[in-house]
Amino acid sequence: MIEWSQNQIRAFRKTLLDWYDAHGRDLPWRHDHAPYHVWVSEIMLQQTQVNTVIPYYDRFMAQFPTVNALADAPEAQLMKAWEGLGYYSRARNLQKAAKQIVYERDGQWPQTAEGLRELAGIGPYTAGAIASIAFNEPVPAVDGNAFRVFARLLEIDLDIAKPQTRPVFEQIIGRIMSPSRPGDFNQAVMDLGASYMAAKNPDSAHSPVKEFDQAYLDGVEGQYPVKSKKPRPVKVAYYGLVIRHGDQFLMQKRPSDGLLANFWTFPLIAEDDVLALSETPELVTDEERLTLLEQLVKQDFGLTVHVVPIGGKPVKHTFTHRQWVISLLSADLPANTDLSFFPGEWLSIEALQKIALPKVQAKLFTRIR
Numbered sequence: 001m002i003e004w005s006q007n008q009i010r011a012f013r014k015t016l017l018d019w020y021d022a023h024g025r026d027l028p029w030r031h032d033h034a035p036y037h038v039w040v041s042e043i044m045l046q047q048t049q050v051n052t053v054i055p056y057y058d059r060f061m062a063q064f065p066t067v068n069a070l071a072d073a074p075e076a077q078l079m080k081a082w083e084g085l086g087y088y089s090r091a092r093n094l095q096k097a098a099k100q101i102v103y104e105r106d107g108q109w110p111q112t113a114e115g116l117r118e119l120a121g122i123g124p125y126t127a128g129a130i131a132s133i134a135f136n137e138p139v140p141a142v143d144g145n146a147f148r149v150f151a152r153l154l155e156i157d158l159d160i161a162k163p164q165t166r167p168v169f170e171q172i173i174g175r176i177m178s179p180s181r182p183g184d185f186n187q188a189v190m191d192l193g194a195s196y197m198a199a200k201n202p203d204s205a206h207s208p209v210k211e212f213d214q215a216y217l218d219g220v221e222g223q224y225p226v227k228s229k230k231p232r233p234v235k236v237a238y239y240g241l242v243i244r245h246g247d248q249f250l251m252q253k254r255p256s257d258g259l260l261a262n263f264w265t266f267p268l269i270a271e272d273d274v275l276a277l278s279e280t281p282e283l284v285t286d287e288e289r290l291t292l293l294e295q296l297v298k299q300d301f302g303l304t305v306h307v308v309p310i311g312g313k314p315v316k317h318t319f320t321h322r323q324w325v326i327s328l329l330s331a332d333l334p335a336n337t338d339l340s341f342f343p344g345e346w347l348s349i350e351a352l353q354k355i356a357l358p359k360v361q362a363k364l365f366t367r368i369r
Contacts, residue, residue, distance in 0.1 A: 002154045019208035020188035035109045035134035042126045071098035079356035093121025111135040133183035140173035141186040145193025151225035152215040161228045233323040237271035240326045245335040252344040265361045302341040305331040317360035
């Protein structure tokens with residue numbers, strides 16, 4: 001790892017901030033330093049591209065212009081506003097944290113990274129971003145961009161996938177960052193990592209900090225940052241039941257915890273649960289699977305259905321650690337069927353358009369169309 005002298009650190013700060021002053025991205029959440037604006041934008045930007053976030057952010061701020069408005073919003077309205085961004089726990093944690101600020105802290109924001117981490121859904125990066133941008137605390141905001149930028153600048157060969165690496169980067173960046181303009185410094189690093197020092201097709205030859213970029217100077221920037229590969233998502237097979245009556249679909253409300261908590265989907269039956277009804281699951285034929293599925297629906301929900309496969313490939317949807325593979329089946333059921341043991345209800349197409357649906361359900365609707 002390269003270590004810079006104090007003169008090099010001062011030169012880097014000036015070069016980076018001069019470039020940022022002239023060429024920093026004009027983003028709606030940068031028009032002021034309000035902690036609410038910084039916070040919402042940073043949560044939205046997790047796992048989501050900037051260009052995707054901008055229209056969502058603008059609409060979100062129109063609906064929930066203050067932290068008080070967010071704290072008091074009906075959950076259904078919040079989920080609808082978030083629809084399409086995915087990772088819905090982010091939205092739920094936003095509202096939890098908003099309630100903490102409004103009702104537990106009398107509307108007062110914690111003004112340090114350490115204090116901000118006491119709020120729901122705020123981790124070390126988001127805490128650093130809010131504290132530095134909104135409250136001028138000289139703390140680094142270490143995300144994927146910061147890992148990549150400083151790994152290349154200083155040829156840091158630590159594996160950024162390992163949790164113990166973050167504190168090392170935080171310490172290194174903390175010594176280098178501008179003590180007088182920490183928020184601008186962190187945002188400049190974000191912009192640098194999204195442009196000249198991007199993960200793919202970087203333009204290091206024209207980078208404003210190329211003279212400080214040791215990996216580029218040594219011709220080894222492709223080796224940084226060091227990151228071990230994540231394990232592939234585990235595949236989980238489901239049957240999705242498309243049960244329709246007129247303009248209504250029988251929809252299942254997901255449990256209040258776990259993936260897609262409280263969202264509406266077609267009834268989803270795990271293939272493993274179906275095969276568990278057989279003493280020899282490895283020998284079950286496709287036709288027998290459908291019979292077992294009908295038995296399970298009757299056993300668990302009290303519904304008598306006859307299922308028929310819908311042609312075409314299964315619908316796939318990948319979460320962080322698992323991939324759902326859903327085979328769609330159509331089934332008939334009278335609208336007056338007793339749903340006492342079923343965790344859901346008939347919903348019209350008009351009603352479905354008014355509520356937030358998870359992306360996997362949108363895929364299923366697209367598939368059956």
